[in-house]
Amino acid sequence: MLTRTHAYFFAEGHAVLEARAAAFSGAGTIRARVAALGAAGLLERRDTRSLAVVRRQLAYRDPLDDLAFVIQELGCTPLERAGALPEVVAEARAGRRVLVFGLTEPEAGSDVRGIRTVAEPDGAGWRLTGTKHFISNAPEADGAVVFARVGETVGCFYVAAPPTSAQHVAAHSIGRLELDGTPATKVADKGFAxxxxxxxxxxxxxxxxxxxxxxxxxxxxxxxxxxxxxxxxxxxxxxxxxxxxxxxxxxxxxxxxxxxxxxxxxxxxxxxxxxxxxxxxxxxxxxxxxxxxxxxxxxxxxxxxxxxxxxxxxxxxxxxxxxxxxxxxxxxxxxxxxxxxxxx
Ligand SMILES: Cc1cc2nc3c(=O)[nH]c(=O)nc-3n(C[C@H](O)[C@H](O)[C@H](O)COP(=O)(O)OP(=O)(O)OC[C@H]3O[C@@H](n4cnc5c(N)ncnc54)[C@H](O)[C@@H]3O)c2cc1C
CATH class of the missing domain: 1.20.140.10 (Butyryl-CoA Dehydrogenase, subunit A, domain 3)
Known part of the structure; x- marks a missing residue:
């Protein structure tokens, strides 16, 4: 246990969390694993050392549990930082909604400044068009945080029930977001930040x-x-x-x-x-x-x-x-x- 062998890095509470993660064992689909992580209280927002102790334990036994855990975190963090859609975050942190993080595109990998997905206003909301690929857990997504162009800038958006298609990477759950005038809610203007x-x-x-x-x-x-x-x-x-x-x-x-x-x-x-x-x-x-x-x-x-x-x-x-x-x-x-x- 890291909190014992490397105690000087940790604070009160980390050891209890690490023990809880060590006792966790998920199975089945990403959705089932996210639900079980939520029920075990492992998806609540915590500091980065907490992410580390949980991930060390989950990855040791089953990398898919680790994947289910961290992609929820990647999906929740932008919404929390922007103070947007608290009901979506609450559902995700309880394990009742699978969230994904949609940044990468076929022509924009390491250099994300090349993203081409566009957002256009549509009444009170927005519509997104473009393809995101290599999106972890996309095949089971209930919601996606998506980064898209608005003119010269890049905004952050939330898409409920995004249309997806599967990709195949060994030992991983992954897919594309196929956005074609898909309705979205704006999360923040400063998407890259x-x-x-x-x-x-x-x-x-x-x-x-x-x-x-x-x-x-x-x-x-x-x-x-x-x-x-x-x-x-x-x-x-x-x-x-x-x-x-x-x-x-x-x-x-x-x-x-x-x-x-x-x-x-x-x-x-x-x-x-x-x-x-x-x-x-x-x-x-x-x-x-x-x-x-x-x-x-x-x-x-x-x-x-x-x-x-x-x-x-x-x-x-x-x-x-x-x-x-x-x-x-x-x-x-x-x-x-x-x-x-x-x-x-
Ligand atoms: C299993 C898996 C899960 C993923 N999950 C997600 C996800 O949930 N959400 C999401 O948005 N994205 C996700 N990604 C995408 C991931 O972030 C990109 O694959 C990654 O950023 C690299 O982009 P690329 O694959 O287009 O490679 P490229 O950008 O084409 O790079 C290929 C290689 O070129 C070299 N290279 C590129 N740029 C530089 C540089 N500046 N300096 C030196 N060398 C360089 C490196 O060796 C690099 O590996 C996932 C990818 C994988 C494989």
């Missing part, structure tokens, strides 16, 4: 999910190398295997520290203070380390590590997108360079 603030709050916790996946991989590997005998002894007796497991442990420690530092920095900062540098460092260090740890776990399982139902094989698929979404690693390196060197 809301989107970036939301990502800054959630991004450090991606590292915590990575740490959860990597910790599971390490524990599975320790059990495996103790159990599996080759050359007349357990694999755990071979010096090189021992070194590899030790490396995994050291990487996991580094990843955990980088993540918790980023989360703590976000929580200690004022609401208008930017902590993008620490968020970028925490996310990229942890997700890159988790990928290496899990790759090593598969290697130490040998052929058993790539069997269809092997846990480490599922972790391998689950960890990969974490290095891409909410800022691909090299995009984050660019942000770190800009922080250190200024704009090119």
């Amino acid at each position: 809301l989107a970036f603030a939301t990502l800054e709050r959630c991004r450090p916790s991606v590292g915590a999910a990575a740490v959860g996946l990597a910790a599971r991989a390490l524990h599975e590997t320790i059990a495996h190398v103790r159990r599996r005998h080759q050359f007349g002894a357990p694999l755990a007796a071979l010096p090189v295997v021992r070194l590899r497991v030790a490396e995994m442990g050291v990487e996991l420690e580094t990843a955990t520290l980088a993540t918790l530092h980023a989360c703590h920095t976000r929580d200690a900062a004022g609401p208008t203070e930017r902590t993008g540098y620490q968020s970028a460092v925490g996310k990229l260090v942890a997700t890159e380390a988790a990928q290496r740890i899990i790759d090593q776990a598969v290697q130490l399982h040998g052929g058993a590590g790539v069997e269809e139902d092997a846990i480490v094989q599922r972790l391998y698929r689950a960890v990969r997108p974490l290095r891409i979404y909410e800022g691909a690693t090299d995009v984050l390196y660019s942000a770190v360079a800009e922080h250190l060197l200024g704009a090119p």
